[in-house]
Amino acid sequence: MKIALDPTPFHHSHGLMEFPRVAADLGYEWLQLTPHPDMIPFFNHPKADDDYVKAFSKACKDAGVGIASTLPVLRWSGPDEDAREAAVRYWKRVIRITAELGVDTIGTEFSGRPEKAEESERMFYRSMEEIVPLVEKEGIKIFIDPHPDDFVENGLAAWRVIRGINSKNFGMVYVASHTFHMQEAPLEIMRAAGDRIGIVHVSDTMDHNRSHGLRYISNPPGNAVRVHQHLKMGDGDVNFDEFFGGLKEIGFLDNPNSVVCSSVFAENENAAEVAKFQLETIKSYIAKQNS
Known part of the structure; x- marks a missing residue:
């Protein structure tokens, strides 16, 4: 199992080539390559050429840090057809970059729209017609997160969509701070997806359903918003004993290819201290399950 750092909190203070050294200095052996304007930006074509990819790979080797996974976020579910076609083109380059980095794991999102769920699902499967053969050929595995405000947010429904791809190269990302938007009990989702959960993101969040739905208040009432946090x-309100217990039950903690990613975004001003705290706390929960 690989414990990785999501370097997003350091985007404002460090360049991409510095991220491997930052991760190493904080005690991490692995890095998650999340969207960045110099490599794989949100929703647009990757900006790294082959030389830049090689330079980043060298920076990782020099720091003694591996890349656990890449994380593109592209509109492969539309619902605009031009955007979907572009996203598929971008995905092809992402897959090539991932392979050139020597990485075989990608985490991502469905990236559709909840108000056009049926159209988004159709476009998602249309994109799979091109992407699945390439992914299987390259030996890469893609794990997908049902992100709040996506065309599928329910955990079990997301697993069914992934299962419908009919490829063992696709699985699920379980994000702890999305727990209360996935609607089903965490253990039910984990048991359903089983060993097809390949990446988990570890951060905390408040349960927006508590206090009669008034834990958060948005105005005017009835706004179509999805509120969650990525706290340390x-x-x-996330039950991390249950979370890590479920991961132990499905064999995730014993799989050398599994990725546990610390993804706290709420405290940039204390990013280094929080990253160290996360690493120590994740290790303590894992040790508790293995004792």
Whole structure:
């Protein structure tokens, strides 16, 4: 199992080539390559040429840090057809970059629209017609997160969509701070997806359903918003004993290819301290399950 750092909190203070050294200095052996304007930006074509990819790979080797996964976020579910076609083109380059980095794991999102769920699902499967053969050929595995405000947010429904791809190269990302938007009990989702959960993101969040739905208040009432946070562990309502217990039950913690990613975004001003806290706390939960 690989414990990785999501370097997003350091985007404002460090360049991409510095991220491997930042991760190493914080005690991490692995890095998640999340969207960045110099490599794979949100929703647009990757900006790294082959030389830049090689330079980043060298920076990782020099720091003694591996790349656990890449994380593109592209509109492969439309619902605009031009955007979907472009996203498929971008995905082809992402897959090539991932392979050139020597990485075989990609985490991503469905990236459709909830108000056009049926259209988004159709376009998602249309994109799979081109992407699945390429992914299987390259030996890469893609894990997908049902992100809040996506065309599928329910955890079990997301697993069914992934299962419908009919490829063992696709699985699920379980994001702890999306727990309360996935609607089903965490253990039910984990047991359903089983060993097809290949990546988990570890951060905390408040349960927006508590206090009669008034934990958060948005105005005017009835806004179509999805509120969640990426807090450090212990600052929200996620039951991490249950979370890590479920991962142990499905064999995730014993799989050398599994990726546990610390993804706290709420405290940039204390990013280094929070990253160290997350690493220590994740390790303590894992040790508790393995004792």
